[in-house]
Amino acid sequence: MAPSARASDRRTHRPGFSLRTLFSPITWLLSLVYDGIVNVVDFIMHPLQNVLGVRRMAYIFVLPNLLIFAIFILLPMILNFYYAFTGGTNLFPEDRPYVGMENLNTLFTCGNFLDPNTCRADIFWRALINTGGYVVSQVTLTILLSLISALALNKGLIGRGFFRSAFFYPVLLSPVVVALIWKWILQQDGLFNALIVSLGGDRQPFLLSAQWAQAWVVVISVWAQMGFYTLILLAGLQAIPGELYEAASIDGASPWQSFRSITLPMLMPTMFVVIVLSIIRAVQIFDQVFAFTGGGPGTATTYMVQYIYSVGFSNQQNQYGLASAASLVMAFALLLLTAVQLWLGRRNEAT
Amino acid sequence: MRTVLDFLTNTRGRKRLTYSDLLTYLYLMLGTLLMFGPVVWLVLSSFKSQTEILSFPPRLLPYRQETMAVEGYDEPLALYNVTFDDGTTRQLAQVRRVGIEAQMVDPANPTEVIRVNINQRAPLEYIYFGLENYEEGITSFDFLLYLWNSVIVTFFATILTLLINSMAAFALSKYQFRGRDTIMFMTIGTLMVPLSVILIPVFLVITRIGWNNNLLGVIIPAAATPTGVFLLRQYMLTIPDELIDSARIDGASEWRIYLQIILPLARPALAVLAIFSIMWRWNDFLWPLIVLSRSELFTLQIGLRTFQGELNVEWNLVLAMTVLTLLPITLVFAFLQKYITSGIATTGMK
Numbered sequence: 001m002a003p004s005a006r007a008s009d010r011r012t013h014r015p016g017f018s019l020r021t022l023f024s025p026i027t028w029l030l031s032l033v034y035d036g037i038v039n040v041v042d043f044i045m046h047p048l049q050n051v052l053g054v055r056r057m058a059y060i061f062v063l064p065n066l067l068i069f070a071i072f073i074l075l076p077m078i079l080n081f082y083y084a085f086t087g088g089t090n091l092f093p094e095d096r097p098y099v100g101m102e103n104l105n106t107l108f109t110c111g112n113f114l115d116p117n118t119c120r121a122d123i124f125w126r127a128l129i130n131t132g133g134y135v136v137s138q139v140t141l142t143i144l145l146s147l148i149s150a151l152a153l154n155k156g157l158i159g160r161g162f163f164r165s166a167f168f169y170p171v172l173l174s175p176v177v178v179a180l181i182w183k184w185i186l187q188q189d190g191l192f193n194a195l196i197v198s199l200g201g202d203r204q205p206f207l208l209s210a211q212w213a214q215a216w217v218v219v220i221s222v223w224a225q226m227g228f229y230t231l232i233l234l235a236g237l238q239a240i241p242g243e244l245y246e247a248a249s250i251d252g253a254s255p256w257q258s259f260r261s262i263t264l265p266m267l268m269p270t271m272f273v274v275i276v277l278s279i280i281r282a283v284q285i286f287d288q289v290f291a292f293t294g295g296g297p298g299t300a301t302t303y304m305v306q307y308i309y310s311v312g313f314s315n316q317q318n319q320y321g322l323a324s325a326a327s328l329v330m331a332f333a334l335l336l337l338t339a340v341q342l343w344l345g346r347r348n349e350a351t
Numbered sequence: 352m353r354t355v356l357d358f359l360t361n362t363r364g365r366k367r368l369t370y371s372d373l374l375t376y377l378y379l380m381l382g383t384l385l386m387f388g389p390v391v392w393l394v395l396s397s398f399k400s401q402t403e404i405l406s407f408p409p410r411l412l413p414y415r416q417e418t419m420a421v422e423g424y425d426e427p428l429a430l431y432n433v434t435f436d437d438g439t440t441r442q443l444a445q446v447r448r449v450g451i452e453a454q455m456v457d458p459a460n461p462t463e464v465i466r467v468n469i470n471q472r473a474p475l476e477y478i479y480f481g482l483e484n485y486e487e488g489i490t491s492f493d494f495l496l497y498l499w500n501s502v503i504v505t506f507f508a509t510i511l512t513l514l515i516n517s518m519a520a521f522a523l524s525k526y527q528f529r530g531r532d533t534i535m536f537m538t539i540g541t542l543m544v545p546l547s548v549i550l551i552p553v554f555l556v557i558t559r560i561g562w563n564n565n566l567l568g569v570i571i572p573a574a575a576t577p578t579g580v581f582l583l584r585q586y587m588l589t590i591p592d593e594l595i596d597s598a599r600i601d602g603a604s605e606w607r608i609y610l611q612i613i614l615p616l617a618r619p620a621l622a623v624l625a626i627f628s629i630m631w632r633w634n635d636f637l638w639p640l641i642v643l644s645r646s647e648l649f650t651l652q653i654g655l656r657t658f659q660g661e662l663n664v665e666w667n668l669v670l671a672m673t674v675l676t677l678l679p680i681t682l683v684f685a686f687l688q689k690y691i692t693s694g695i696a697t698t699g700m701k
Contacts (some may be wrong), residue, residue, distance in 0.1 A: 034610075038611055045606040049606075055526060057606075065516060069575040072553055073544065074537070074541075075556065076556060077541075077544065080548075083552060092555070155372065163383060165692055166386050167386055170386055172681070174676070174677070181392075184669075191409060232696065284545050286636075286637055290636070291636075308550060309550070312554075327548050
């Protein structure tokens with residue numbers, strides 16, 4: 001760590017041509033503009049401050065954020081309940097008749113809760129079960145691979161910076177692009193089937209069989225997201241003081257022992273953050289799959305958000321009440337997951 | 352020989368490469384291949400002609416068939432290497448193909464037609480990166496318009512997010528005022544509330560305001576990010592209060608303090624939030640999909656998805672447009688990757 005930091009210091013102080021000298025007239029101009037803005041704002045706001053006093057200026061500072069927050073997050077959160085208990089296909093609340101528990105009843109009327117075919121809202125239950133399976137497998141795989149990658153990157157080998165960027169690159173790609181890239185690779189006449197055929201196998205219907213499609217949805221979202229968690233775990237690894245490892249090796253600890261009794265416990269707080277973030281992300285899976293399989297084949301890759309979207313918005317269904325009720329279920333699941341994780345995190349800290 | 356080996360196996364003059372180091376390299380290289388491979392495959396495929404796109408098995412590089420103008424034929428004819436039964440090979444041009452038989456001529460003697468079994472001929476090809484897919488794609492896919500919409504949304508949304516989040520974070524970290532704890536509690540409480548959970552009521556609010564089919568309806572609702580407020584507040588707490596107090600004694604107004612002391616000092620955290628915001632907005636899909644239904648307002652992501660849906664499997668055009676869509680963000684990353692990765696690594700975990 002230390003030698004590379006020094007090397008980069010030297011690089012920035014090297015005289016001669018650099019991006020910074022190229023842009024210096026621009027930054028100078030920008031700073032002039034910025035000073036102008038500061039003076040204008042000051043000219044307007046100073047009298048206001050004289051009226052309100054220093055402390056009340058805080059309200060002015062929070063106001064814009066609070067306003068947007070209240071209108072587009074807080075109010076909708078409350079309205080969501082209203083929608084969940086009203087029916088009809090009208091969007092405006094005043095035109096919606098009160099139906100009580102009917103929407104929730106529709107979602108939860110099942111002959112047998114493990115068999116979606118016996119449910120009134122069978123697609124909802126398929127989506128729920130699909131999402132559960134997806135979250136468990138995707139999060140497990142993502143965390144495992146991110147941890148291995150972070151450990152590999154943490155070894156301080158030559159070219160670490162390049163490898164770090166390479167692992168991070170897919171994170172930047174949009175879900176639609178990721179979906180199209182993989183759809184192209186996995187189609188009937190695609191690269192993977194060509195490889196399989198050249199090795200003597202049979203072509204696989206990757207996107208047309210339910211099991212394959214579900215598996216590939218997991219694989220491509222691990223591919224697209226693991227770089228982000230790798231980066232966060234790597235930062236966590238680098239925050240572990242090196243002296244601990246030196247002390248352990250003096251005491252004759254094996255690498256596996258020091259991994260188990262130094263790395264893992266010291267990494268737990270970071271790991272905790274990564275698990276929380278990845279679960280919340282996984283529960284919301286939508287855009288990638290929407291462009292990848294469109295929820296199919298059949299309903300094999302229909303997940304919760306897609307259910308909400310299709311019931312509420314696509315095919316002129318406009319069953320806003322049902323969609324809102326499903327949203328409530330999802331919000332409740334998220335709340336429950338977060339609470340469990342917080343509780344586990346607390347307990348972990350306590351011991 | 353030994354010195355070469357020593358050089359190759361020395362890492363920064365410390366010690367020899369160990370067995371586990373080699374294994375690590377192997378893993379990292381395999382990982383790099385898996386991360387870049389699919390994108391490279393996409394880019395290479397986007398230069399292939401439509402017939403080559405449809406052929407199986409696919410080849411790594413894009414090829415074109417060699418053609419030649421032959422006397423007596425209006426169109427240039429495709430050239431093939433033909434192996435005859437006696438083992439000789441000749442270069443012939445194909446006039447037409449009938450079933451498993453190809454009618455071919457010798458370019459030097461175009462009047463005599465030679466009939467050949469199609470298994471005896473191999474096309475004469477050269478590597479060629481054709482731009483037809485891009486040209487044809489751009490005429491049916493309004494790339495520049497979608498790009499413009501995406502840039503507008505990303506730019507203004509990021510500026511707005513940075514501004515209002517940092518203002519709120521300043522107030523929440525440096526002032527004592529009534530309601531502060533409530534606001535902080537709500538901010539943390541909604542960190543975990545994704546837009547997809549409140550989709551329908553937000554759509555109602557947008558419709559009431561009249562922002563359906565308006566880029567404002569995409570930009571404004573997600574601007575007050577709890578994540579941003581939280582991240583910036585945590586960072587601003589580390590800025591010493593004495594700086595602010597001494598500026599006040601010097602007669603600076605609160606806005607001057609915010610603009611000229613707090614914002615410049617919070618630059619690292621602002622940069623991270625800017626990266627996040629750009630990533631969120633550029634890649635945003637679900638919300639623009641609901642708000643925008645007129646195609647002249649589509650962002651790149653919505654446009655690309657619709658384009659792919661309409662053409663179903665005209666892969667050559669879809670591939671070219673996908674490359675164009677991932678190009679801007681790839682270029683930005685290529686230049687700024689060091690700052691992006693280290694920025695997210697240092698602040699992203701707070």
